[in-house]
Amino acid sequence: MIGIDIGRVIISGDTDIPNQFFSEDYLSVSPVTQAFMAIQQIVETYTPQNVHLVSKCGEQTQQRTLQWLTHHQFFEKTGVIPTQVWFCRERHEKRSICEAQNIRTFIDDRFTVLQHLLELDQLFLFRPSEEELEAFENANSPDKVRLVDGWEALLKKLT
Template identity: 45%
Template sequence: MNRLGVDIGRVIIDGSSGPGDTSFFSGDTADMLRTPAVPGAFEAIARLVPLFDETWLVSKCGPRIQQRSLQWLRHHHFFTRTGVAEGNVRFCLRRPEKAIHCADLRITHFIDDKPDVIAAVTPVVAHAYLFKNWPTTEAAVRGSVGGGW
């Protein structure tokens, strides 16, 4: 069985406007909800979901940002638009803990923008992808599951 794991910040929700992981969540709720998606994220994930038995979001953040992340995903109809099940979200408080979730969920393919996360999950995930952009990442994932264009 193939299972896909995807980070949220800077992979789905665009955080390029500031230096920190969660800088895009500063300000009031309206400002937070206006934060754009990473270009092509919804479309690429929607094309990848059918290639996997399950798809999970695995993100590092504290309780406040966990709630804001879920609020943003729901506001932008992420789950409906991509086919990811709304209950398939896991959070942790430290990046290396993503490996624990990946092992527990039996994730086979994982996408994250942080090299330290890729290093942490590599022992438990067969295919780990350091995210730079969706066209490149989607092509790499497709190539590893036989879902080429």
């Protein structure tokens, strides 16, 4: 089972920053380069039942995220099952979602999320911000987390 974060991994910009995703024009925010193509390949390789989206956000962002995914035909283009999208309000809560869904691989742009998931088999730090990269580099267990600079690099490292 694979878990994929949404903000800055699928949807460009950070959903934690209001001026990026909270304007009236939020549906025009573009996807991360190659995200749909790469996720489609992941779905084809691991089957739709084994791919989950897991996002930390507030209620309004949750609704906008679902609208964005629908507007951009994400589910049709990638094969991800719409009922396999999970939301939580705190970053550390992604761990309980991973446990409940038996997710063993996780892709996120925040090391501050991945540090709660060190018991999983594969962790990918996806195009982190400078702050998240610094947290990763200063961590005690960086060997558990693999740094990737985009979807093409991730597909090459995903086993």
